[in-house]
Amino acid sequence: MTAMKTAMFPLQLSGIGFAPSGTTILQDINLTIAEGSCTVILGPNGAGKSVLMRIMHGLLAPGSGRVEWGSLEERPLSQAMLFQRPVMLRRSVLSNVAYGLHVQGIPIPEAKRRALAALESVGLQHLADRPARVLSGGEQQRVALARAAALQPRILFLDEPTASLDPGAARAIESGIAALHAAGITIVMVTHHLGQARRLARDIVFLAAGRIQECTPAHDFFRQPQSQAAADFLKEELP
Ligand SMILES: Nc1ncnc2c1ncn2[C@@H]1O[C@H](COP(=O)(O)OP(=O)(O)O)[C@@H](O)[C@H]1O
Ligand SMILES: [Mg+2]
Numbered sequence: 587m588t589a590m591k592t593a594m595f596p597l598q599l600s601g602i603g604f605a606p607s608g609t610t611i612l613q614d615i616n617l618t619i620a621e622g623s624c625t626v627i628l629g630p631n632g633a634g635k636s637v638l639m640r641i642m643h644g645l646l647a648p649g650s651g652r653v654e655w656g657s658l659e660e661r662p663l664s665q666a667m668l669f670q671r672p673v674m675l676r677r678s679v680l681s682n683v684a685y686g687l688h689v690q691g692i693p694i695p696e697a698k699r700r701a702l703a704a705l706e707s708v709g710l711q712h713l714a715d716r717p718a719r720v721l722s723g724g725e726q727q728r729v730a731l732a733r734a735a736a737l738q739p740r741i742l743f744l745d746e747p748t749a750s751l752d753p754g755a756a757r758a759i760e761s762g763i764a765a766l767h768a769a770g771i772t773i774v775m776v777t778h779h780l781g782q783a784r785r786l787a788r789d790i791v792f793l794a795a796g797r798i799q800e801c802t803p804a805h806d807f808f809r810q811p812q813s814q815a816a817a818d819f820l821k822e823e824l825p
Contacts, residue, residue: 676718
């Protein structure tokens with residue numbers, strides 16, 4: 587592979603397999619996540635989407651294959667992940683967001699300044715002093731998004747970030763994600779909301795039974811999926 591090619595991706599998976607205690611969960615996953623892209627992973631329940639996200643993020647070691655990060659620019663590679671249910675520390679909203687920055691060695695006043703700016707970007711600055719755990723689920727997820735944004739990651743992984751939210755809260759998260767993508771952060775997301783996938787995705791990865799069935803530009807996928815499995819999936823899912 588040429589140096590030029592290496593500089594074109596932040597993340598490449600080759601031949602990834604995951605089969606703990608003999609049960610195949612993922613097999614032969616080959617995927618390149620391009621710098622600045624927004625990739626949405628779709629697929630039925632149990633397809634292996636969360637396992638794949640965890641392997642990409644480094645929370646889970648694959649049984650076989652390679653996860654490679656391309657390094658470009660001087661900026662260190664950084665990543666963050668959002669889960670279906672946000673995990674809030676027993677602290678104020680502001681310190682939930684500032685904590686991760688402080689842990690990275692950023693002095694407290696600077697961490698707080700950046701945390702407040704991140705909260706502003708999701709419209710939650712007015713809740714900065716509230717204990718995070720008293721917020722609604724939607725507000726907590728927005729805090730989690732602000733916490734991820736404050737770290738200024740190169741790539742953000744989101745695993746069904748709006749699954750437990752009402753439509754209004756889901757929209758607020760969605761526009762936050764769109765804003766982060768517009769700011770240059772590479773996005774990899776799992777969602778069950780096809781509308782959300784249509785609005786956000788540049789590329790769709792369709793996963794079923796632990797295999798990538800399709801990896802297509804979003805426009806093509808929604809117009810005419812290549813596999814029968816994806817066509818069936820699109821028919822069955824709510825819009
Ligand atoms: N850490 C793990 N070790 C072993 N098996 C797992 C692990 N996590 C999930 N699984 C199994 O892998 C399969 C796919 O799970 P998951 O990735 O959560 O599916 P989904 O596509 O719904 O996110 C499920 O059968 C699940 O029980
Ligand atoms: Mg999942």
